[in-house]
Amino acid sequence: MNNFNLETAIATWRAIYERRRVFGKVDLDEMERHLRDQVGYLTDTGMSTEDAFRKASSEFGSVFEAESEFRKLFWRKLWSERKISGEMRWRMSMLGRYLQIGSRSLAKQKVVSFINIFGLSVALACCICVYVFLDSYLGMDRFHENGEQIYLVSHNVVREGEMQRWGRTPLALAPSIQDQIPGVEEVVRVDWESGRLFVGETVFDGSIQFVDPAYLDVMTFPVRSGDPNPLSYPDGAALTAAAAEKYFGDVNPVGQTLTFTMAGQNRVDLTIHSVLAPLPGASGTRFEVLAPYPALVSARSIDEGNWGGWVSGTIILTQPGVDPTFVVSQLDALVGIQNAANEDWKIDSFFLDNLRNPAEKAYNISNRLMEAPHPIFVFMLILIPLAMLALSVFNYINIAIGATERRLKEIGIRKVSGGVRAQLIAQFMVENLVLCSVSLFIAGLISWLFLLPMFDELFVYALTWAPTYEPTFWFVILGILLGTSIISGAYPALYISSLDPVNILKGSHALPGKRLFSHVFLATQFTIAFFSILIGMFMAFGGDFQARDGWGYDPDPIVVVQLESAAQFGPLRDTIQDNASVSQVSAAFHHVGGNNSRATVTMNGKDEVVGRLRVGSDYFSTLGLNLLQGRGFEDAYGGDVGVSAVVNASFAERFGWDDPIGQGFISDSTSYQVVGVVENPMLHPIMRYRPIFFTRIEEDNAAYAIVRGSSDDSEALLSQLRGEWEDLYPGVPFDAFRQSGVFDIHVQSWSNLTDALTWLSTLALIISCMGLFGLASQGIAARMKEVSIRKVLGANPAAVALRVHIRYLVLISVGAAISMPVVYFGLVALIDFAGLYHITVGPGVFIGSYLIVAAVAFISIAKHAWLLMKVSPAVTLRGE
């Protein structure tokens, strides 16, 4: 009996079209009438009603084709029928519905949601921090109002056969510009001086930026309190807000005095007239104290018209509309004067480096007065959040596709009941958007509460983060949110929505390519995790420099007293040298680990820039620095000042001397003869040994008193010296340190950096392993039956669990194989390029990092392996 009912068939046919929003009721009425007409025509030709309906509906074409054609007209029709607002309301309600489904889905799959949200939050927090940092870093010194007209005068010079760019300028340049070059409104000399700052009884190591009084008119450093023109006073000084707090605490610094001594030689007494307001943005110049340049001129008796001397930099402010090339052409006229006065440093040409639009590769200008952003640094910084983001996105994709198994029925039913592919895509994308939004919110909290303060501490730049005033910031955040949502959600959404509902509901679905993608993503994740762990381990091992290379002497018995004036040395030595706890005392102007100067050494027509330390007699024996050949500067030899030099082993090596004793070289127009060679002393805990030479000074140039104790108890020696100093110089602050702590600041910086990298690599490993955990959880249900059957057939449970998880070990090994050589050779090249220590880390680091990753990965999947081992075939296969 034929049960076909035409009305029911037409109603069913129409219902399929009704689910598509592009077809209005009138359209459907019209199309239904068409179908009925065609059925009527076909039955008139003798066909049965059922066959006629089948043929007519078939000839009508697919709903997808009709939908696609009607969609082209959809918005135009809505517009002409004034139904746009209704459509928008509907779409918003659908969005609300998707959001609801998305939130429910997040709440339902707690472990998976946690893994995704944790990874994305950390990655997005990194993005926010790096954005905030780069925004400050790349916008360096943009806040100066006259930035377009402010130029740093710099010069080109040919050294060692290549054109170099330098930021320091001849001493006499500024007055010459002022007198001879029209179009320049202001000229400012800037000179950095390091030394000690005495505030009452307290001594600080610090530096002062001496500048001409017009500096605060040229640059935009607003005064927060005190006199608006602090530099107009001969002894006037201005402090930054941070320096005011550092040196004076809660006391108002305005009106207070501050004494500055440079290497125990020159003294400048200053009165604080103002405190500057916090900078409105990051600046490449980082001074704490500003003081008038004339104060330095009188303290040092500087000849301001000397073309042979140097200042750290010269800044000019041009008049509005003045072409900088005109100023450069005028500067060229001064090149001859400079070169005539300075035979050792013949300038090729001057050039101007604008503050707002710096010279090309400004970061390469040696001794540039203000730091310029370095692209490698920017690149490295961007790489970190991108790597983290990649880890999290891969996690999301892997887990989302893995979760398909659980949602297959939902997808099948949605499709069968009329859900179109676009709706499914929209639903999955909105679910992902919900997840990304939650992550972004948490990321904001993480960065605000933890990462930004950490960044602020790690780097010296003041981060200026005021998101409420920065529309760009919110655009970037929105971009990151949408970008992450689309990148992470697109593939799973397209993949899931493409599944065939018939196969899904029949239970014969195939997920082609799923495993391959998962494996590629997982291997990539572990490659990234290995990268970060290896770099972290190299930093940690590379930072163990002191244990590896040694100091070149024993620092434990040494205490170094910093003198306010050279005249303090003689009485101090006379007072302490008979003390039983003091074995030897020596004077020095520079000191190993403390400070040294750079000098150009000329030999056989070749220039080399090396380190130079000026030390007193018995310096080497006081320090305990091993003499490899020749002698030191003992009084017994006499006459060493200005003629003799002691070099380190690295110096002799650089110049290729087999027998350095008796060799000669020229530095600062003085000829020196090498009388001794010492073992390489550590000058910096991270940098490689550098060539240095020592020259002899008399006691009247002493800036340090080097005291060798008779035991290693330098703490007791320090305390004893303090007592004797206070008796000798009552009211003068005692300023001394133990030599063993001379590198503490560097070690701390390195340790901070290592800590930050260790954190990052730990996070990368956690995110990767969470992805592994998520993937293993998704796959376990599918594996239960397989394992159960194997067990029934007599397989060993442990072997089965191992077999299931062995692929993860393979993936980890692939990650290791890719990352290890890249990291090793990359780091060797980078560290060699940067002039750091050579890497001497052996295979331990590689084996160690592999074992760490494998162990953490094993822990991540151990639960699943255990479940598989314990699975009961009776339970699993009961339903089969």
Place this chain on the structure above:
Amino acid sequence: MNLSRKLAGASFKPLVLSLLSSGPKYGFQIVHTIQILSEERLHLPNSKLYPLLHLLEQDGLVEAFWKPSESGPDRKYYRLTESGVKSLDGIRAEWNWMYSMFTQLWNGEVSVA
């Protein structure tokens, strides 16, 4: 011989307007007449017919009206408007010109220099 997709696509609008020039017609009538005229070599799919009719309606070239039917629900008829008539004149001139050009070419009445 079936028409190429592009040529068929280009001919739908002139065909529909031309058919409507002889009086109001409903969707099935239009499709059915084209099939008979083309001896089943040209098929105007319904998925294209109705969007085309609606577009012509929005452009003011045709207007629609519902008319009761003796057999079943009402039918929606389309007829040419004045603009539709003018548009058809223009289209007809274009196709005639094209036809005459090809005729001359293929009859060897034009020698190419």
